[in-house]
Every structure is written in C-alpha cells, then in structure tokens.
Amino acid sequence: MKINHSLLAIAAALTGLGFAETHIVNNNETHSADFRSFQEAHDAAVAGDTIILMPSGRSYGDVTVEKPLTLWGGQNVSSGARSEVGNLLLNETAAGSLAEGIWANGAATLNGMNCVLKRCQALSLNIYQDSCTVESCHVGFLKHIGGEGPVGTVIRNTIFRVSSNSLNSYLLGSLTVDHCFIDREHTGGNFNHIWGRATGMVSNSILTAGSMTAPYTLSFDHCLFFGSIPSTSSNGTSAPNSADTFVGHPTPPAGFPPGETSRYYELKAGSPALTGDGSGGQQGIFGGEAPFVHGFHPAVPRITMFKKLSSNPTNGITFRVEASSQE
C-alpha cells in the first residue's frame, strides 16, 4: 500500500500543475462527447482550456465566450457537417481567446483584447478591442469600431466585405490588412466613407469596384484595384481584366446562406492570387472559394497564443508564444 500512496502523491502533484483540459461538445447524440451544449462545456471550463465543437448537422446556437479559451471547430469536407453557431461573441473577459474553424451564421464579435479569429466564417464581423487578429477567414460586413477605433488589428488572408454607411459598416482605428480580398457593396458608390477614417496599411490585396479618391490616411501597397487607385497607394495597379482574377457565383453555392453575395467569390484558375506568396511581391489571398474550410483537426502544429506583451525602447518588443502539436 505504501507504493500506492506514493503514486497517489505523484499523481496529485502532476495534476496540480494545472494541465489545460479539453472539452468535447457534440450535439449529435449518436456520438460520444463530454457535453451536448457549448454552455455546459463553458461552465465546466477554466481559463486556458480548449472547447471543441464537433462538426454536426445542427447549429450550436449563439455562443458567448467569457473566459480566455481556445474554441475549435471544423468541417467534415466529405459529409458537409460543420461546427456551426449563431452569433459568436468573444467577450471582454475572454481576452486572448482563439476561435478557429467556426461557422457563424450570425455576427462574430471580438470584444476582448488580443483575440484571434482563424479559419472562421461569419455573416458579419465586429472588432471592438485592440490587438485582435483575423486570419484565413471568410466574413461578410466588417465593422471595426469602438471609441476612436481599435488599434493593432491584423487581418490576413481573409475575404471580407465593407458596405455603405446605411448598413453601418465602416472602419476606424489602425489596421494592417494583408493578402485580403475586399469586396464592397453597391458598385455605383465608393470606398471613401468606409475607409476614410482608418489608419494603417493595406497590402497585397484585391479591392473591388468603387472610387477611392478621398484623402486617405490608410496606405496601400501592392494592391489590385478595380476602381481608381488612391493617392496613398504605392505599387498599386488597376485590374487589367477582372474576369482573370476572380469570379462570382450567380447563385449561392450549396450550403451558403441566401443574400450573402460576398461569400460567392472564388479565385479563378490562373488568378495571380492563387500563386501569391508571402513575400509581398504578388497580390491576392491564398485559397479558393472557402479558404476557411479544412478537414477536422489537421495534424499540424497549432499556435494557441501569440500576442504582444510589451514594447519599449530599452527592451524592444516582446511577444508571448505558445504552441503544441496535434494529438
């Protein structure tokens, strides 16, 4: 019995180290899972834990994250089952959270600082806080708002849409936009009132129709414009032939919500965007019609945290990075 007590002591010590837990959620009751609803898993989770919403034929409903968590989902490409939610909200208390592989049929809202949205789909995207990252996503109307506007936002490899003021889609604060496809509603209008109050850089991106003649505080570099080239652009070019760059589906592909034409776009074979690389020398986003789609749990290393900790002239800039392989 003595050895058992020793083992128990060792085990207790190890469990006391605070290993992050993973909580499996599946609302398809024919499959095993830890929980049947997101809320049950969220109630059981503590900061640093991971909640996996298994691809399912039914939506998990509105999801509000109120702790620093990793929320993973995915899509079973063969069956079409996906990790679908209604509205996805990463609240202020969820600062530092990561949501990846989630299909939001409502709005995705980043209300916490240092939040990351990766490989997600959302009807609209609201960014209210600083230092958030949106990567390899496919979203509808983008709002980048809150006070003077969030700072340090990075949007990469993402298809998103901006719209007219009447639909309350506009950008404030500072942005870094790279390798994106940016669609604008209403081809007869312009980008001016949408982009005019933001600062930062838009690079290696394709911007669809519309005049861009306002005195922009945004800079544009290596972009492809389907309208006029703004005065703050360097290395910009107008599309020589839009048909060679992207195509839009006349009707929604299967499974796409009606009325969301921004989601119909895909890059055409031969598009320079398909062969774009990370050097900045080429234009466009990576991926095709749905770059967010991936097989569930790709067995590649995953970065679960990457955020700036400090920045000062004496010590430089320090980032916190955490990564692990896939089980």
Add this chain to the structure above:
Amino acid sequence: MKAFVVLLLALSRMWAGAALTQGEYFVDGDPGLGNGVALAIGPNGDFSGEVTLAPSEIASLPDGVHFVGVRFKDEAGNWGLTSYQ
C-alpha cells in the same frame, strides 16, 4: 490501482501531443520554411515562451508597418500555419 490509473492519466496528459521539433520566427518577408530565426523547443515538445525583438533589430527596419511571423514543425515533418502579429 485507482491511484495508478490517476497517475497514468496525469502522465498521458503531459505527454499528449509532445512532438514539436522546430520553431522559428521572422520579420516581414518569409525566408522559407526552416530559414527563420530558430526557437528552442521545450523538453516536452511544446513551446511556451517569449520572442523578443531587440531594439537594434527594430532600429534596422525601415519606417512603416511590419509583421512578425511564427510557425512550428512537428516530428512528422509537418509545418503549421504561420501566425502573424
């Protein structure tokens, strides 16, 4: 026996996914897989640490917006997605 099971569970959690073999970061232009600044992988095969850009490194950059990219490779040779800040 119960204690032994608890121990195994604890150890399995510690060892699960412990398979990163390489990590790297770079600033702005992607130097290609394996050509960035190396990050030391921990003994458990995970990475949990800090990346610091020294003032001299920052001073060498031209004015403007810059990216820091980070990525990792596992023991199967798979590189993960590059994350940027």
